[in-house]
Amino acid sequence: LVLVSFSDPLLFMSTRTKKTTVGTIDDDVLAFTAGKDIVLDLQLVEADCLGSAAHAIMLSRMKVKPPVLTKDETKRIIAVLGSIREMGRIGTFKITPADQDVHLAIENHLTLALGDIGKKIHTGRSRNDQVALDLRLFARARLQEIMEATLDLAVTMMRWGKKHAMVPMVGRTHMQPAMPSTVGLWATSFTEALFDDLELLSTAYRLNNRSPLGAAAGYGVPLPIDRELTSRLLVFEEPVHNVMYAINARGKLETVILEALGQVMLTLSRLAQDFMIYTMPEFGYFTLPPAFCTGSSIMPNKQNPDVMELIRSRAAVVHAYGQCCRSILLAAPSGYNRDLQDTKEPLLEGLASTLASLRIAARCVADTTVNSDRLRASFTPGVFATDRAVELVGQGVPFRDAYHQVKSELGALAAVDPDEAVRRKTHTGTTGGLNFDLYSEYASDWKTGLASERRRVDRAMNTLMKTP
């Protein structure tokens, strides 16, 4: 049986049948409190193995007599953790309702495999710092993928924009035609937004990249644990110093991450909305690749931009996840509160949704066709009015006079060539003044930085599982 949603507790919990109480905890209570953990936690198997390996190594070196773990015991623990990690990857590791969560499932597995040795792994650790650690390790890996995918989309938009850089496009304000613009200007406006999103993601990454391990339940332990060592083994920047904050930061960090993801989704949502408008037959500026559209089982005539619509709604979903975490945090005082369990799904789903949206958007954009004829044909005389008035100003006519002069002869503007109009504006960042080299440089810097961080982390994680 697989618990897939909050609805499942209802299977157990009926007003009609009387429940038996096993041990001290009522079955219904167990179903209510475990929630979706046994499904969601499947995503945390790898993180829990890595964190446990680092903890085991630290225990083996901790200055107590006799040592909590011998070198050999540590070796055997890490070997089993390695096999669990592998099972997690191929999907054969199971978490049963009796396990409650990934932490107990792995501990039980270790004990089954190694007997008493397995029972020692939890020494000096609480479920509180363990889950905080797992979520940070998991988020770190996902944020790397998300930053790579964000960069990838930024570059895709830039290349696609460069290809159609000077194709004229009616620039709009208030959704109404405003002034001459280009496909290049439109496309790279997203590139630049995504660069800003990368900054936000990397701040979230940095705040996340600290080790809570050793905080236990938020008040430390009376053992000479070495928090710097575990932090170093897991290549975190440093331990979160204050152990109470290490626990209080749970929920806060999820919110910080979800808010950065929410910014990415805002960018994507705007992109999606623009595509939905510009692919309506009344516009026909762009044609989405057929493989990214769906028909209708009842309407033979349909080609719907479902992918774009769902990106737009996923933005609302990711924002709602952030809202959920903020509300949970607002209602609770310091110290671990069980409420925090409900920030797990928002985080995991928010990361997954954002990554999926970025990847599918990049593939869709890359294959989108630009219909230059339709774009050029959509220029009406009014679109050139402002440029004309400003040009008169450049010739010394006071603006108000220029404005009225242009307004009285709107018809005469028809003759303006849109291609000419967009070339004529040349200052920094405008249609004729876009600096694609600047974008390439940024992109290249990000690429190098992200690749190096990925190598650094991957190498350390592999080393860790081979230690000692």
Add this chain to the structure above:
Amino acid sequence: LVLVSFSDPLLFMSTRTKKTTVGTIDDDVLAFTAGKDIVLDLQLVEADCLGSAAHAIMLSRMKVKPPVLTKDETKRIIAVLGSIREMGRIGTFKITPADQDVHLAIENHLTLALGDIGKKIHTGRSRNDQVALDLRLFARARLQEIMEATLDLAVTMMRWGKKHAMVPMVGRTHMQPAMPSTVGLWATSFTEALFDDLELLSTAYRLNNRSPLGAAAGYGVPLPIDRELTSRLLVFEEPVHNVMYAINARGKLETVILEALGQVMLTLSRLAQDFMIYTMPEFGYFTLPPAFCTGSSIMPNKQNPDVMELIRSRAAVVHAYGQCCRSILLAAPSGYNRDLQDTKEPLLEGLASTLASLRIAARCVADTTVNSDRLRASFTPGVFATDRAVELVGQGVPFRDAYHQVKSELGALAAVDPDEAVRRKTHTGTTGGLNFDLYSEYASDWKTGLASERRRVDRAMNTLMKTP
């Protein structure tokens, strides 16, 4: 393979492996757009069977030559729908990724069982009005359960409150001691809040209880379908008249329902917070039943009110679901938009979460112990100050004089007996003036009304599956 989260699309979607495109739709696109439907839709099996049965009966009576379905064909269709409904109940009905959703899964099943007859069921119907119908039928059933559970908790609080009606309890404002109160006043403040919540739920129920069937994609069909008949068969109040609104109402209705659920959760959250405070050892007013508390795997001394904490966080979760739907709707114009798919999970989960929270709260409250000694011991002289000042006013002393007189002799108030103090206030709705009969009457009216509605609907649904 079971898709449990948005993360699953990532299994299919990798930047490394090249995907093949089957038919016109790319595999990644399919994974992205189908989302969690194949899991979530398992909850809609019964509703889809009921709706399809009503639609089949209508088709068999529709005045076209030849009839779309004969009486016999209709009979056979309903028989198969009956067996699918049963499979849905016991959990053996499957929705495959190829099916995409419950609607096609059932249609495919019908066609497998009945050949060409099955292919006719979709005549004059679109997936748009079909899913709108399913969600309304599903929500109707769940809202009935939720209203029953809300009433049940209201009654539980009332009975528990009546049992301890005159046990004195320090009334608080600003979380600080304020004036004498009672356990009865505190407990029935929730009873009354839940009665208000029932009003909100019943308004949502009523708006939900209309049939969208026949709206097709929002523009009707050029066939003489009988929308009143299907509405009647499914005992809806009436069809949503305007077919475009029948489709536009999707999302709006989910939001209305989630906002009513959100109000229930606000009431529960406040209840939970009060319990968390009053069960801290510093208060000790109440003791939660041990079966509803959890210990700690590391701290031998713990008895934690996890259930209450999770009720508090579930309130934030349900609010976030409402927020999600509102944001989705804000961003989209008229007519069906694919974005609406993402309002399904919020609705289903919001209903399940609220129901589970109500049921567990009722069971927990019923077994909660009241520690009268601790409650009485917590009265400090200041708590009686206001009553004393007001009493002086009743004796003709101007309030400001009374206030200062009392303030200057706060110590002398210690002698007041809390039991006496709470008996002395007798006007409507105060500690000594609570009318439990009034609550019983309300409760009884609701009980009768809800039971009758349930009978009405259950009887009709059973009749429907036996028709014709």
Add this chain to the structure above:
Amino acid sequence: LVLVSFSDPLLFMSTRTKKTTVGTIDDDVLAFTAGKDIVLDLQLVEADCLGSAAHAIMLSRMKVKPPVLTKDETKRIIAVLGSIREMGRIGTFKITPADQDVHLAIENHLTLALGDIGKKIHTGRSRNDQVALDLRLFARARLQEIMEATLDLAVTMMRWGKKHAMVPMVGRTHMQPAMPSTVGLWATSFTEALFDDLELLSTAYRLNNRSPLGAAAGYGVPLPIDRELTSRLLVFEEPVHNVMYAINARGKLETVILEALGQVMLTLSRLAQDFMIYTMPEFGYFTLPPAFCTGSSIMPNKQNPDVMELIRSRAAVVHAYGQCCRSILLAAPSGYNRDLQDTKEPLLEGLASTLASLRIAARCVADTTVNSDRLRASFTPGVFATDRAVELVGQGVPFRDAYHQVKSELGALAAVDPDEAVRRKTHTGTTGGLNFDLYSEYASDWKTGLASERRRVDRAMNTLMKTP
């Protein structure tokens, strides 16, 4: 000096200058805690006068010896309250920072005018039940106006829709052309949504229409106050029974009201979005009245639908107000908490924003022009495809065959006359089956009900101020 925003406390509060502390409360603290009350409360002058009048009458009849107020004193109090109410209406009543809020401002004014008599008005009342009462009275009056404005817009859309009932319009799904529709179907889809919104508003109105007076700080008073009497004088349906709930309901009620307003705004936002799309020159379906559009100071060519854009954003604003109240409530336990002060601005602004949006939308729609030529010209052959396929089904062709047949000859559909197509669909609620009489009946029922409620309340309020 007028405090207009949270920013004003900053004027008082500087890290550089040392503040003096007057009495026990620090100036900065006063500025921080009073917040915007002295501005916002100007809206509550009338409500506070009405509530105080009812309270005075009750005090004069309360069975204590000597009576708290004599008949003559009550008369004089009500006379002064009448003049304050008038000052409030014409905008000459002032609330000073020293007053802190409307309640003290009015009490101070009474005491200034009547000496010791004024000091008695607060007997048996707390600021908590007083503000709860004021907000309910204020919201009742505003909700009446809002329900009237909602009905007005519903009727406007219906009449405008009826006038253009059979003008063909391309029906859309996924923002793409889908099937034949009409201006009438589109317009009345909003009429029907607004009727649903009226149901939600009236539920909020009903929950609001109960008297909290006499709850004092949530625990009643040791005086024989007559809560039924004040409730009757103010024509509430009944008193909120439980005095603790009367105070706990603050915030909850604001949220209920804001969620109903939010639903109205969702309807308006969708209307606004549709107008923004259909008035783009690429569509040109409708032309907004020039008086409702704004030009640009720099672009001579612009006619922008600012009103529609701002209605869309106001929907987000009203939703955010609801979110604010929900979050405030989630974080606080039972009993009055000062947090509730921050639900006042959301309520007042939410009511005002919704009313302003409804009124301006109604005026704008009424004068919007329908361009039938553009609407008819936008029909492409594909739009008729589904109808054609369904018609074949009606003639006995299996749907899949019909679907493929139509798809292979999409070009041949061009000959279909849109006017004919929308007439041909005649079942309930579709293009040719709209029942405008039904809408008129609903509208007429609502009109009668709202007018009668307004008369009932207005008459009672006038009587009250003339009593005794």
Add this chain to the structure above:
Amino acid sequence: LVLVSFSDPLLFMSTRTKKTTVGTIDDDVLAFTAGKDIVLDLQLVEADCLGSAAHAIMLSRMKVKPPVLTKDETKRIIAVLGSIREMGRIGTFKITPADQDVHLAIENHLTLALGDIGKKIHTGRSRNDQVALDLRLFARARLQEIMEATLDLAVTMMRWGKKHAMVPMVGRTHMQPAMPSTVGLWATSFTEALFDDLELLSTAYRLNNRSPLGAAAGYGVPLPIDRELTSRLLVFEEPVHNVMYAINARGKLETVILEALGQVMLTLSRLAQDFMIYTMPEFGYFTLPPAFCTGSSIMPNKQNPDVMELIRSRAAVVHAYGQCCRSILLAAPSGYNRDLQDTKEPLLEGLASTLASLRIAARCVADTTVNSDRLRASFTPGVFATDRAVELVGQGVPFRDAYHQVKSELGALAAVDPDEAVRRKTHTGTTGGLNFDLYSEYASDWKTGLASERRRVDRAMNTLMKTP
């Protein structure tokens, strides 16, 4: 007349009186669209003067013949802008309804003072880039103050925490007693949270610190404007390159800032909640300074922590402002949309609310008394249970055995001295292992950085107003 809220449009807009239409725009429309700008914009006077001065200098150096502005004209313009800036500071600058907003008010003032010269200032600029610039300049100044106030509170908590570093305090999880902790650990958990908030604020500051000037309506102008020059004069990091993104970033940036502010408020809200709990008489851990508490006009016995309650509710308010901006952005496509006007109030109010909350919290904490006796007295035997079990583990006893041994002799733990218990835990970041020097170093680095940035900006702004 001062417009203070959305309600004001209602004064103009009545269904009863017929409005006259002045010019092309209806009065009601003007009231609806101008909204609160004429009040809110008073905060932008200084920013608009600075931006206009930079723009004027750029115009005077722009390579067109004849120059748009001569050196002398520029000098005169800047002189008048200087006097307007001063009027803004002392509160004598007015924006009339006819002005609509600060931009026209200042332009009108310039024209009044300088005739035709004033009319040239708007050359090559649109209201769109102008308001985007003003908001960035305003936010930059406020964010500096907010970062300083955040640092100030972090340092206050650290010093207060250091003073009471080793005072024992019961550490809690699930709001229940858990393990020994200290006032120092609790206090510095906030210091560390605030350091994280500083990182988030500084990322927002950096994204904000770019110049949109020259983007005009989002499509640039056909004049050789020098966007690098204006950016340099206003000491921005650089211009936002893509002119369309410069406009699209409006709203996004507000959201980024509000999300960073929301994180600060989350920290403050938790602090406030802890204070509210620990100052209840049942705890009595801390005593808030009397000047920061308010009494009750009716209850002689009250000392309420209003400031803390309002900080908690302001957190909800600031979150709602962020939500408002997110929703507005989600609903709109690329290009300036009027909806963005409604992101102005959330930004201005969010900045002001956060700053006021930080400042008052710092003053309140600094004077809060620690009641060591109450803190020590609250230790019950169970609080030491975990430490004892872990210590046994350190002595070689398997954890499960240790756990059961401790549980069976909970009573014997009573003898443990809390002071001893908190000293005994010495690893990094726990009660006995806090590194205050580390915090001092961080604080000192931030102090230096913030002071240097403030000097850099202030100097440049002063130079600008003296130029040329």
